[in-house]
Amino acid sequence: MNSRSLAPYAARPETSRGRVHQETSPRYRTEFDRDRDRIIHSTAFRRLMYKTQVFVYDEGDLYRTRLTHSIEVAQIARSAARTLKLNEPLTEAIALAHDLGHTPFGHAGQDALNAAMGPYGGFEHNLQSLRVVDLLEERYAEFLGLNLTYETREGILKHCSPKNARELGELGKRFLERTQPSLEAQLVDVADAIAYNNHDVDDGLRSGLLTVEELKETTLFRERCEEVEQLYPDLPLRRLIHETVRRMVNTLVTDLMHESQKCIDAAAPENIDAVRALKKPLIGFSEPVAEKSAELQRFLHKRLYEHPRVRQMTENAREMVQGLFKTYFEDPSRMTAEYAERAKQEEREKGEPGRARIVADYIAGMTDRYATKECQRISA
Numbered sequence: 001m002n003s004r005s006l007a008p009y010a011a012r013p014e015t016s017r018g019r020v021h022q023e024t025s026p027r028y029r030t031e032f033d034r035d036r037d038r039i040i041h042s043t044a045f046r047r048l049m050y051k052t053q054v055f056v057y058d059e060g061d062l063y064r065t066r067l068t069h070s071i072e073v074a075q076i077a078r079s080a081a082r083t084l085k086l087n088e089p090l091t092e093a094i095a096l097a098h099d100l101g102h103t104p105f106g107h108a109g110q111d112a113l114n115a116a117m118g119p120y121g122g123f124e125h126n127l128q129s130l131r132v133v134d135l136l137e138e139r140y141a142e143f144l145g146l147n148l149t150y151e152t153r154e155g156i157l158k159h160c161s162p163k164n165a166r167e168l169g170e171l172g173k174r175f176l177e178r179t180q181p182s183l184e185a186q187l188v189d190v191a192d193a194i195a196y197n198n199h200d201v202d203d204g205l206r207s208g209l210l211t212v213e214e215l216k217e218t219t220l221f222r223e224r225c226e227e228v229e230q231l232y233p234d235l236p237l238r239r240l241i242h243e244t245v246r247r248m249v250n251t252l253v254t255d256l257m258h259e260s261q262k263c264i265d266a267a268a269p270e271n272i273d274a275v276r277a278l279k280k281p282l283i284g285f286s287e288p289v290a291e292k293s294a295e296l297q298r299f300l301h302k303r304l305y306e307h308p309r310v311r312q313m314t315e316n317a318r319e320m321v322q323g324l325f326k327t328y329f330e331d332p333s334r335m336t337a338e339y340a341e342r343a344k345q346e347e348r349e350k351g352e353p354g355r356a357r358i359v360a361d362y363i364a365g366m367t368d369r370y371a372t373k374e375c376q377r378i379s380a
Contacts, residue, residue, distance in 0.1 A: 005085065006085055006086070006087060007084065007085035007086065007264075008269075008270060008271055009183060009264065009269040009270070009271060009272060009274065009275050010085060010086045010272070011032070011086070011087045011090050011151050011182045011183075011184050011272050013030040013031040013032050013087075013090075013149075016031050016032075016150060016151055017149070017150035017151065018149065018150060019031075019147045019148065019149055019150070020134070020147060021147045023147065030089060031149050032087060032089040032090040032093055032149065032151070032152065033089045035089075035093040035148045035149055035152040036089050036092050036096060038139075038146045038147075038148065039093055039096045039097045039100075039133070039146065040096065041139075042100070042132075042137050042139070042146060043137060044100040044101075044132045044133075044136070044137060044365070045067070045070075045096065045097075045100065046067075047365065047366075048065060048067035048070060048099060048100070048102075049065055049066075049067040049367075050065065050367035050368055050369055050370075051065060051066040051067070051099075051102055051103075051104055051106075051367055051368060052065065052066070052104065052105050052106040052109075052368050053065060053066065053069055053106055053196075053199075063203050063206070063207070064199050064200075064203055066099045066102055069099065069195060069196065069199070070095060070096050070098065070099055071096070072195040073095040073098065073188065073192050073195045074091075074092045074096050076191040076194055076195055076249070076253060077091045077092070077094075077095045077187050077191035078091050078092050078095070079253065080191065080253060080256060080257050080260075081184060081187055083257045083261075084183070084187070084257060084260060084261060084264070086183050086184050086187065087184055090151055090152060090155070090182070090184045091184045091187060093148075093152045093155075094152055094155030094184060094185055094188045095188045097129060097133060097148075097152065097155075097156050098129060098155070098156055098158065098188060098192060099125075099129065100128075100129040100132045100156075101125045101126065101127070101128025101129030101130070101132050101364060102125050102128075102129075102364070103123075103125065103321065103363065103364045103366075104317070104321070104363075104366045104367055104368045104370070104371040105313075105314075105317030105318075105320070105321065105368055106317070108313070108314040108317040108318050108321075109317050109318075109321045109371075110123065111318065112317065112318040112321035112322050112325075113321055113325065113360055113363060113364065116321070116325040116326070116329075116360075117325075117356060117357075117360050119356075120352065120353040120356035120357065121164075121353055121356075121357070122161070123360055123364070124159065124160065124164065125364075126156065126157055126158045126159045126160060127160060127164055128360075128364050129156050129157075130153060130156050130157050130171075131361070132145075132365075133145055133146045133148050133152075133153065133156065134146075134148075134153070136361060136365070150170075150171070151182055151184070151185075154171060154174075154181050154182060154185055155181060155182065155184060155185030155188055157171060157172075158185075158189055160172060160175045161175075162175060162176060174276065178279060179276055179277055179278065179279065180275060180277075180278050180279075180280070180281055180282075181276065182272055182275060182276070183264070183272075183275055183282060183283055186281045186282065186283035186284075187260075189281075189283070190256055190283055190284060190285075193293070193297075194249060194252045194253065194256070194293075195249075197293065197296050197297050197300060198245055198248050198249050198252070198296075199245070200300055200304060201215060201221065201245055201248070201296070201300070202241060202242075202245050204300070204303075204304045205241050207309075209303075209307050209309060209310070210303060210304060212225065212237070212240070212241070214303065215299070217299065218292075218295050218296045218299045219292045219295055220248055220251065220252075220292040220293065220295070220296050221244065221248065223251075224244045224247040224248050225240070225244040227247065228243045228244050228247065251289070252285065252289065252293060255285050255286055255289040256283070256284070256285055256289075258286075259284060259285055259286040259289075260283045260284065263282040263283075263284070264282050267282055269282075320371060320372065320375045321363060321371070323375060323378070323379075324363050324371065324374060324375060324378070325360070325363060327378050328343075328359045328362060328363070329356060329359050332344065332355060332358075332359070334378065335359070335362050336362075339358060339359075339361070342358045342361075343355045343358040343359065346358050
């Protein structure tokens with residue numbers, strides 16, 4: 001997108017706050033295009049193919065993974081960014097990178113790793129995503145990490161505890177002062193929720209853990225499903241579900257764009273720094289649609305995420321991650337030679353918390369199937 005077609009409050013590559021390590025600007029793409037491309041070519045991005053959303057990898061090949069989820073978030077966010085005249089490449093870069101720090105086995109793995117890391121500073125997947133792009137990716141001769149722009153890194157760090165924010169300098173300041181990130185970052189945050197909730201509906205129905213009749217208890221699903229049933233009374237179930245979910249997504253995205261533009265017009269920020277100085281976000285749903293989305297989320301938590309079959313998968317995942325952490329922490333040599341050496345070095349400099357952080361890096365970087373194989377190897 002040409003900078004002249006951007007709104008004044010959009011992020012602009014020519015006024016970026018830059019990179020930690022200065023580089024020559026790219027000739028045929030913008031700084032944010034470069035960020036997106038580096039993310040796509042990263043090892044951590046490829047690993048998302050085998051990291052779980054809700055259903056673990058051996059449940060079937062058609063369920064969402066962290067990779068397909070990230071692509072879906074990017075599609076939703078970029079479409080909205082174009083309408084709002086925000087920076088599309090930056091929006092896409094943030095969307096594709098936002099889950100790079102996620103553990104294997106979805107939220108169950110994250111919770112287990114956070115519990116294991118409790119005595120050593122805890123584990124936050126957003127902070128881990130930043131750690132991946134700032135430090136753990138090893139590709140370039142002149143620096144560790146991907147050396148992304150401030151704006152992309154700002155968007156990746158969606159949540160952060162005050163303790164960790166104090167250690168991040170300018171990047172962490174907004175969590176302490178309760179100001180806002182760019183509109184592009186705000187947009188990806190909402191697009192993430194749209195993709196997550198609505199596509200969990202699709203996966204829940206595919207798995208047989210949810211039924212169409214059960215989902216009609218939620219307003220958003222019922223309205224769109226009945227609309228499809230009236231227009232196409234003889235539609236096969238699979239196509240009925242797809243038509244319903246796509247209309248749910250369209251309802252949410254359309255409302256998001258209209259409501260966000262109203263809020264932006266009312267606030268009239270002159271530039272991206274004016275957006276950052278605000279005390280509340282400008283990107284979001286209207287109140288009626290926000291409640292429909294929240295109702296759907298509550299339903300999914302109660303009827304899908306707490307389903308006995310999912311709870312069993314969650315418990316198995318928790319036990320595996322906790323077992324891996326205990327094994328590697330007690331004997332770092334059971335990790336790869338590279339990580340074992342890192343653990344020794346960090347322990348010399350920072351004590352046990354340093355060793356624990358490297359163990360967390362190692363586990364968080366695993367795919368579901370690699371973590372499962374490691375558990376089998378360790379217990380053999």
